[in-house]
Each structure stands twice: as C-alpha cells, then as structure tokens.
Amino acid sequence: MFVPETSDLFSIIDDQKIYFCSKACQEKYTSPEKEHRKLKRRLTVAWSLAIPIILIEYLLPAGDVLGQMNKDLILFALTFPVQFYSGLGFYDGAYHAFKSRSGNMDLLISIGTLTAFIFSTFITFFPGSIPGSEVFFDASAFIITLILTGNFIENLTKKRANRAAQKLLSLIPDSVHLLKENGEVEDVPAGDVEEGNILVVRAGETIPADGVIVEGRSDIDTSTLTGEQNPVLAEEGSKVSSGTVNLNGVIKIRVTGAGKNSTVSQIYDLIQKAASGRAKVQRVADAFSAIFVPVVMALAVAAGLFWFFYLRSTGSGLPVEIAILAFVSVVVIACPCAIGLAGPITLLISSNKASQNGIIIKNGSTLDRLGRVNRFIFDKTGTLTDPDPVISDISVADGQDLKEVMAYASAIEASSNHPIAKAIVNHAKSLEINIPSARDIKEHPGKGISGTVNGKNINITRANTAGGSSVSVEIDGTRAAVISLRYRVREDVEKTVRYLLGKGIKVSMVTGDSREEAERVAGILGIRDIHAEVLPSDKADIVKEYQLKGDYVAFVGDGINDAVALEVADTGIAMGSGSDIAQESGDIILLRNDLKSVVLARTLARRTISKIKQNIGWAIGYNAALIPVAGGALVPIFGLSMYMFLPILAAFAMGMSSSSVVMNSLMLSRALEKEWKKEKVHL
C-alpha cells in the first residue's frame, strides 16, 4: 500500500528501508509467526467477550434484576478489554499515521471504535445527560472483533498463497555432512556452511547449498526448483543447486553459495520482492488511498451533522445518538484495507504460481509491460538452438573403424575447451568408448588441434560450414573421418514460435552467426525477421529500434551474455543457466530449459494484470457503494432502527472486503492452471 516516506513505521531489512501502512503490516512482514500468534490471542479475547456483550445487550431487558445502569456497567467492563487489548494494534498504527500526517486503516478504525466507546462510556456514567440515548458497546466491540477476524482470514490465506515460496525454504535440511580437512565427516548445522566447504551428499538427500561436484556422479532431481520432471545427470565439474535432490549416487560438492547466497534463498527473496512491485494500475489505487482518509472523515462528519440537525429539527428524537452512529458507520465502512491489499496479494499469488513452474518474476511491475508485448526477439544460440553444437553425422573412410577414430579424436579434443571438442568427447562417452591418453597436444587457433595417441599422429581440422561445423580427423596423414556438427534447434521451439506467430505476435531473431546459419534456423521455425552477424553490443540497439517504431519488445536470451539487451527490452526474459540467479539480468528468469515457459509467462502476465484491475475495481466500488448506506441512504426504507446494528454490519462488510479480495485472487491460480493446460496442448 502507498505509504509516505515521512512515516516512521519502517524496518531496515537487507540494507533497504521498507515502509508499512500500519503496525500490523510491519509485524506481518518482519516476524509473521509472532504476529500471527498475537493476532490469534487478541481475536480469541475479542470473540469470547463480544458474544456475551451482544447477548447481554439484547437479551437482558433493562428494567430487570440488574437495572439499567448496572447493565451498562457490565457491558462497559466487558468491552474494555476488547477495546484496549484486542484493539491495541489499531492504536499503534493510528499513532504512526498521525505523526506522519497521513491516513491509514488503523486511524479510521481507532477513531470509529473510540468514538462509539467514549460516547457509550459517557452515557454509562452520566445516565440521562443526553436524553433517550442508549449505550452501544456492542458496536465498538464488534467492530474490533470483526475487523480482526478479517485480518486473521487475510493472514491465513496469504500464508496459503505463499506456499510455493515457503516450500522452498523448507527444502534445505537442518544439518549437513561436512568433510573436514582430516578426512572425517561431521554433521554440522546447515547455517554454519561456508563457501569453499566440501559437503557429502548421500543418495536421496537434498543438496543443501549451491556447489560444484568434486567427486562422484549422480542423477539430480531438479523438480523442486524448476518443476522439471526429468532428472539431470551431474558429474565431476557439474554445478548443482541447493534444494535439488541427489537421487542415486554419493557426491562430494565444493560449496559456491550457502545460506542467503544459495539459489533457494535467492529465489525465495525474488518471489517475495515480486509481490512488492507496483503495476501501473496500482498507482490508481495509491492515489485513491492518499486522499481517501481525509475525504472519508469529511463525509463521516457531514453525515453525523446532517442527522443531528435533521432529527433535531423534526423532533424525531435521539439526534446525538444517531449522529454518532452515522459518523461511526461511515468511518468504519470506508476502511481502505481492501484497496491496499488488491495489488500485493495478487502479485504474491502470481509470483508463487510462476515459481512453481520455473518462472521467476523479479519485479511485479514487469508484468504490465509483458502483457503488452507484441514482438518477441529471440537470441539464436542457446535460446533457439542448443548452446553447444552436437554431432549430426560421422562419415568414416574405408578401412577405418568408427569407434577407433572417435577414440583418437576425443583423446586429443579432451584437452580443449572448444565447444566442438566438448561435443566430440561427449559423443565418445555416450558410445562408451574408452578414451586413451594423448601426448604432444598442440592447439592451432582458428584451425584445429593435433597430438599423438598410441604412437599415431592425429591431426584434427575444424572448419565452419553453413549450419555448423565440419571436423576432419587425420591419422598419420590419412583422412580417417569427417565429423559433422550442427547447432540443433531445440525441441519444442518450433511449436512455441509458431504458436506466437499464430497469435499475431511478431517474432524476430538476432544472432552473431552467419546469415546462412541464421536463415537455416529461421526457416525451420518460420521466423522471417532475421538479424544476422550482429555484434553483441548491437543487440540492445536493435531492441531500441523496434521500440522507437512503437513495438513493445520482449528479448529472450542468455542472462549473462545478453545482459544489456535484456535490460533495454520492455521485458527481458533470461533463459536461466541456473548457475547464479543473482547475476542474471532480465525481468524474468526461466529456470527450465524450455521455451514454452515464454508463452506461459506472457499468459500469466496478462491474467495477473487483469486480476489486479478486477480487485482494485471491486475494492473501490464496494467501498463507494456502501458509504451512502452507512450515511443513511437506506433509512427511508428500513427506518432509523437500522442504525442500531449498522456499525456492526459495516464492520462485517469491511472485515469481509479484504477477505473477498484475497479469495478472488486465489482464483487466479486456478484460472491460470486451466489456461496453461489449454496452451500446453499446442506447445
């Protein structure tokens, strides 16, 4: 909710000043469990007193055993704890609002209930001073009780909405197996782990920190982080993430990120931060809230004065009492809590839902822009195609054995970091070829690599071709094989691109590769707008050119290498390599190596923005419609007696308004499931 920075209700968390609209909001954020328990206590006290209050008020006739004054005293005594213990949170927040010269929900509730309470107390101790007036302790008691109940429900549903994020935190085990320098393994608390530590992770255990495998190999289940169902093979040198599950082999990892620096923690923080983003439409709500409280106070006073003078002039009786009740009703019914809640709760639910599908939204304000995107620009290598080339064909010369040639080739290539070298070595491994050792390795930059294996001279020449590379392997001077490699277009990319094109969305491709290769890939995918042979530094300029023409552009690329283009685009979508989320640029990070998430993210953005608009519209409309009722618009129909319970009804309506916004937002989750299911059929 909008809070002026003159407020002193703030906390410093992670070097950031975060402001709060009320004491309750602050406590909710900083120590939710404690706040929840406090709320529960106050609520229990409130309800256990409110019910007797209302029973005594209405069922115990006055002229009875007790006498009017005694009855009032009992009510006073019962209401006192509700007013000053259960209602404590409101006064605290009200005080802060007052100090910063702004209005908030706490201020309104405090004014409303205190007015009712003070008036009733006055009548109790000075009976007859205001002719005909009765006490209405039930009003102030119930206002507090019902608004607290609304807060409680809101709290519970928010916890439910934040399930995905909370599940993440629960993934980290409490203790880990630390490999000490003397070779012993000791169990230590997870919180003590530091970068550089070596940890042992056994089969079935959850990996407690980000790291690199230094010994062992295993299948890793990453579904807890990304929702990806297929396990990923990891071996020495592979990076692994905290929160994933080590399936079947014992591994030792060297920690690269622990605690707050671990992927799990970073994702959790991002999900929470996304909820504090502000979509453009929320600015309407903010502007509304800013003027709200003063306007409401003015209307409440106007209503009170109106009834006072009207009733006095017509001699209908009870002018003071009705005036006060009208004032209290308007103040209470106008509580702006739902308006302030609408945006944040929707974003919270949205970002949780997204993260369950491996889509990390870094900032809620990005969703506006993503919803408007009419052009997607894809970087080619690593996004549309595999990041590294793969072997597409091996043609072996007569008299040569494929496995033997591969063994020689990979023996030499094993010492090179070239993507082609890695592809060859990987292929050999997949054919279960034993890779012999090589000597006298010489790299010839731009040409290839050579060396000696088992006494034979092996010479490897690498050449670029349209669509990939061609590698020639010579053994002792004779051409032994030609290995063809290409950058394979990733699975499902074609379906995603055609889906987008089918929706009328423009699709472009940029790449540093040759025009030929670019056109080959674009042809497979149906992309007509191609920018080839582009320098990395020019990608951002291409994005800007389209923006100047009026397009809303989403750039999809690598989080690290395409940083500038990602930042310049209206929405930057990074295909997360998952290694260090904090380093990746872009508004959205896709943890699954799956381009369909791009479509799912776009749908999420549009549905979320429309849900926020719905919620804000509902909250404002709800308030606006009920203010006249509180002011007395229905009195001609129902008579003045409706004021006897109008304050309570007002409190009920307001307690429910925030809950109804929350529940409406929960429906976003369901709606997204359904729409995604339909889309996945095409993707």
Added chain:
Amino acid sequence: MAIDVVCGMKVKETTDIKAEYSGKTYYFCSTHCKEEFEKNPLKYTR
C-alpha cells in the same frame, strides 16, 4: 510529489536524483532506479 517511473515509489521533487527526457524531468528514489531509467528512458515513459 512525483512518482519514480522505474519502481513506482513516491519521491519528493526536491531530490537531487533526477533526469531529463523529452523535455520532462523525472525523479528517482535512488541512483539505481535512475541508472535503470537511463538505460532506456523510452521503456519507462510510454
């Protein structure tokens, strides 16, 4: 009171952290937001 177009926060117009674009002045809550803005002002002003 102005609004920081990058993060949506309210900012006083007396702040030093500001930038000009297309004849208008924009105010920011922090240098981080101002830097983001300067990477592509069009993105935040349309």
